[in-house]
Amino acid sequence: MINLNLKANTNHTFDAIVIGSGISGGWAAKELCEKGLKVLMLERGKQLEHIKDYTTATAAPWETPYRGAVTNDQKKDHPYLIRERVYSEFNENYWMKDSESPYLEEKRFDWTRGNIVGGRSIMWGRGSLRLSNLDFEANAKEGIGIDWPIRYEDLAPWYSHVEAFAGISGQAEGLPHLPDGVFQPPMEMNCFEKQVKTRLEAKFPERRMTIFRTANLTQPIGDRGKCQYRDRCARGCPFGAYFSTQSSTLPAATKTGNLTLVTDAIVNSIIYDENKGKATGVRVIDKHSKEITEFYARIIFLNASTLGSTFILLNSVSNRFPNGLGNDSGVLGHYLMDHHFHAGASGSSDEFQDKYFYGQRPAGFYIPRFRNIGKDKRSYLRGFGYTGYSSRSGWARGIAELGIGNTFKDYLSEPGNWQMGLMGFGECLPYEDNRVTLDNSIKDAWGQPVLKFNVDFRENEKQMRKDMDQDAVEMLEAAGLKNVTPFNRDSYPGMAIHEMGTARMGKDPKTSVLNKWNQVHAAKNIFVTDGACMTSSACQNPSLTYMALTARAANYAVEELKKQNL
Incomplete structure (x- = not known):
């Protein structure tokens, strides 16, 4: 625990409880603490102290026992997690x-879960893109799902608020469907990327290639240093150069003296008082002793991640809510979305043989959505954006070569041709039967039911993927690359780690779980501001939107407390 409020701890009573310490939970704690509330943050993971606990942050591959690989025993404990590259010896x-917290799949779903203070804010990809009214209005215009209860204008000042504090480097482009923000100076494209940009935009004026907008500092903020171009972000950054709970929101909340942090605290359910018509607290299982403790507060911010928050709501049953807290509409757990990716193209170029690049830039470039915008109409709804990166091939290209002697050694001592890849991230529509439910047939290590997934991508996404690789080929060839090859590999829900929906915002309590302020319709002192609240997914990285929604909801919650409305 930190900054322990002894009196509040004795009574287990606080002004606010924040469940989860990841990207949105960190913001909830910061905003509420800075507004004077005594806040309890509950994190099911273990403590991870900034800098001290980033034990591999400066380690070279040869300085670890397995050169980054994981052991067979570790694979047995993580049968789902090893499907993706995020899990390594380094972190x-x-x-x-997975062995302690299993889940079930009617259809494959890759659920990536952190187990530390800071959650996935330590390991995230840091893409920080705003949504626009093209995204907020799409459902209503196309008759898909339900309408968002907010528009871009409602969120724009809060985007600016969180960008200024988090530190987002990027380039203003003046695109209405990808609004500009409060940016630090952008990272610089290399010479090859600049040439591709020039050729691409000359051929396709409606398509823009820009440096990726990323939560990596290019100028210091307070105690946080600028990015060192090491590209080891997923291990934790001792320089504080990228936004995470540990580097940014947690220190700010701690500074107020209003924060109590409890780790190894598994929130089992929210306590609902039927007489008062609101939540009064939470039940917590100690990870080690399995002892159950109750904590109480006037307001509760649920930020346990999309699926963690949904689990808690589904598991919070009472006479008033037999199917899960706030689930009067019956939509809780439904409309689960994730971005689909692993489709695009790659190619090479023998130009700029006398040029190289500096360091390991942790941000690629971005080509914003250009399909189904303006006069462009496709056979599918919505669209996709591309992430891309370039480099020069290294000595590993010699693995497939037959060579020997000095000539071969000289060949491998020089960098090879430039290479570039484009990979699309596409929007997934909200489908009612893409769902997650509670299953009691097996239990986790603490005797709780588990989540069961039934999610897949549909025909709309499959049609979109055809353009994702074909358009990538078209652009790389137009930019003069050679050996351009498309790819369209498997992309299962969950793989992009952008899970959203399941407790969506809406105007009507009959079709949604949350209102326009992220309050549970039927329990106004509960706020859900992580990915569970999303009404549609857009195609942009969603974390910046979670931050803005959280800051907005926290401000509203405090104002409502002052008015004694909560």
């Missing part, structure tokens, strides 16, 4: 064990 202590 293997950051992840939840």
Whole structure:
């Protein structure tokens, strides 16, 4: 625990409880603490102290026993997690064990879960893109799902608020469908990327290639240093150069003296008082002793991640809510979305043989959505954006070569041709039967039911993927690359780690769980501001939107407390 409020701890009573310490939970704690509330933050993971606990942050591959690989025993404990590249020896202590917290799949779903203070804010990809009214209005215009209860204008000042504090480097482009923000100076494209940009935009004026907008500092903020171009972000950054709970929101909340942090605290359910018509607290299982403790507060911010928050709501049953807290509409757990990706193209170029690049830039470039915008109409709804990166091939290209002697050694001592790849991230529509439910047939290590997934991508996404690789080929060839090859590999829900929906915002309590302020319709002192609240997914990285929604909801919650409305 930190900054322990002894009196509040004795009574287990606080002004606010924040469940989860990840990207949105960190923001909830910061905003509420800075507004004077005594806040309890509950994190099911273990403590991870900034700098001190980033034990591999400066380690070279040869300085670790397995050169980054994980052992067979670790694979047994993480049968789902090993499907993706995020799990390695360099950060293997950051992840939840699948063996302790299993889940069930009617259809494959890759659920990536952190097990530390800071959650996935330590390991995230840091893409920080705003949504626009093209995204907020799409459902209503196309008759898909339900309408968002907010528009871009409602969120724009809060985007600016969180960008200024988090530190987002990027380039203003003046695109209405990808609004500009409060940016630090952008990272610089290399010479090859600049040439591709020039050729691409000359051929396709409606398509823009820009440096990726990323939560990596290019100028210091307070105690946080600027990015060192090491590209080891997923291990934790001792320089504080990228936004995380540990580097940014947690220190701010701690500074107020209003924060109590409890780790290894598994929130089992929210306590609902039928007489008062609101939540009064939470039940917590101690990870080690399995003892159950109750904590109480006037307001509760649920930020346990999309699926963690949904689990808690589904597991919070009472006479008033037999199917899960706030689930009068019956939509809780439904409309689960994730971005689909792994489709695009790659190619090479023998130009700029006398040029190289500096360091390991942790941000690629971005080509914003250009399909189904303006006069462009496709056979599918919505669209996709591309992430891309370039480099020069290294000595590993010699693995497939037959060579020997000095000539071969000289060949491998020089960098090879430039290479570039484009990979699309596409929007997934909200489908009612893409769902997650509670299943009591097996239990986790603490005797709780588990989540069962039934999610897949549909025909709309499949049609979109055809353009994702074909358009990538078209652009790389137009930019003069050679050996351009498309790819369209498997992309299962959950793989992009952008899970959203399941407790969506809406105007009507009959079709949604949350209102326009992220309040549970039927329990106004509960706020859900992580990915569970999303009404549609857009195609942009969603974390910046979670931050803005959280800051907005926290401000509203405090104002409502002052008015004694909560």
